[in-house]
Amino acid sequence: MTNGINRRTFLKGAGVLAASAALPVGLVEIAFGKGNESFTFAYISDSHITQINDTQFVRNFDRGLQKAVLEVNFMDPQPDFVIFGGDLAQLGKKAEIDHGLAMMKDLTVPVTWVIGEHDYYLDLGKYWQEKVSPLYYSFDHKGVHFVVLNSILTHDDWTHKRWPTPEERMRQMARLDNPEGSPFMVKDEQIAWLKGDLAKVKKDTPLVVLSHSPLYKVFKEWNFWTDDAEKVQALLKPFKKVQVLHGHVHQVLYNRIGNISFNAFMATAWPWPYPVSYSQLKNKVPDMTVFMNRADPFKERDGTGWGKIDLAAGPKVVHHYELWENSPRTVENNPKGNPADTKYQDPKMRIPSQEHY
Numbered sequence: 001m002t003n004g005i006n007r008r009t010f011l012k013g014a015g016v017l018a019a020s021a022a023l024p025v026g027l028v029e030i031a032f033g034k035g036n037e038s039f040t041f042a043y044i045s046d047s048h049i050t051q052i053n054d055t056q057f058v059r060n061f062d063r064g065l066q067k068a069v070l071e072v073n074f075m076d077p078q079p080d081f082v083i084f085g086g087d088l089a090q091l092g093k094k095a096e097i098d099h100g101l102a103m104m105k106d107l108t109v110p111v112t113w114v115i116g117e118h119d120y121y122l123d124l125g126k127y128w129q130e131k132v133s134p135l136y137y138s139f140d141h142k143g144v145h146f147v148v149l150n151s152i153l154t155h156d157d158w159t160h161k162r163w164p165t166p167e168e169r170m171r172q173m174a175r176l177d178n179p180e181g182s183p184f185m186v187k188d189e190q191i192a193w194l195k196g197d198l199a200k201v202k203k204d205t206p207l208v209v210l211s212h213s214p215l216y217k218v219f220k221e222w223n224f225w226t227d228d229a230e231k232v233q234a235l236l237k238p239f240k241k242v243q244v245l246h247g248h249v250h251q252v253l254y255n256r257i258g259n260i261s262f263n264a265f266m267a268t269a270w271p272w273p274y275p276v277s278y279s280q281l282k283n284k285v286p287d288m289t290v291f292m293n294r295a296d297p298f299k300e301r302d303g304t305g306w307g308k309i310d311l312a313a314g315p316k317v318v319h320h321y322e323l324w325e326n327s328p329r330t331v332e333n334n335p336k337g338n339p340a341d342t343k344y345q346d347p348k349m350r351i352p353s354q355e356h357y
């Protein structure tokens with residue numbers, strides 16, 4: 001069987017995990033039932049192409065992206081399109097974006113682009129808009145309404161007044177645990193646009209919202225966070241079926257708030273370890289994030305991999321994560337309607353939550 005047939009088989013029927021080849025991309029099948037045509041799309045994210053000098057780039061990051069591109073090209077049948085989840089570049093340089101685009105050009109299917117903070121904070125998205133895509137937009141595909149948001153904006157003062165140079169601003173935004181950092185936001189102008197866009201969409205139309213940061217609040221210290229996420233959630237609330245897909249966190253992460261399911265995809269560049277907030281300590285958010293076997297930050301490919309979502313099963317959303325160096329996992333709605341791992345490892349086998357990185 002070809003990989004494509006394997007994957008099809010896997011998506012259509014449960015329990016054939018072994019049939020899936022390990023790809024560093026997410027394959028998403030959208031099949032909302034009667035009246036909508038089933039289709040798939042792949043998801044590649046966070047390649048962080050990094051320039052060392054004029055013509056040299058960090059090789060491992062190049063290879064992660066190249067591998068994803070090749071594997072998407074080998075899918076048979078081909079996905080309808082690829083979503084790139086943001087952070088194509090590391091420091092937003094033209095050379096990094098150009099080099100990343102040159103690799104992405106090898107794809108045999110079109111790309112839907114989402115901007116990440118590493119692509120944005122050098123020139124505030126100028127080059128991205130010239131060469132790649134608008135910063136936010138929407139489109140319809142086979143009965144599904146897709147919305148792309150730029151979720152990595154922040155306060156105007158921080159963006160425009162705080163830093164002596166654009167390079168310094170970019171460096172500051174790229175750091176974790178940064179006391180000089182500033183939380184991500186969608187901001188009111190874009191929220192007003194979203195309101196207008198969604199006003200034209202019937203409430204029973206399935207929505208897929210694509211952002212770079214999670215559109216909820218996970219861990220502020222690392223900007224796994226969107227400060228005005230609740231305003232976006234309020235606009236999504238009237239819709240029957242809403243799936244938010246995002247990058248940025250470089251790890252398995254999922255959640256559900258009301259009618260909105262959230263799923264992250266892994267990076268092709270490197271994994272982030274799981275922050276301490278994931279250990280289900282009391283008063284840590286979000287409540288329904290389960291304890292996860294953490295990635296090993298010293299193992300380059302631990303925590304990278306691929307996943308796919310099956311929205312075919314009525315109100316159920318089933319997300320399959322294939323981790324290259326870790327156990328495969330299936331996350332689906334439990335009887336309360338919240339996503340949860342279908343199987344947990346023996347507590348004695350768990351690797352303790354990471355407290356440093």
Ligand SMILES: [Fe+2]
Binds near residue numbers: 048086116248
């Ligand atoms: Fe990233």
Ligand SMILES: [Fe+2]
Binds near residue numbers: 117
């Ligand atoms: Fe990011």
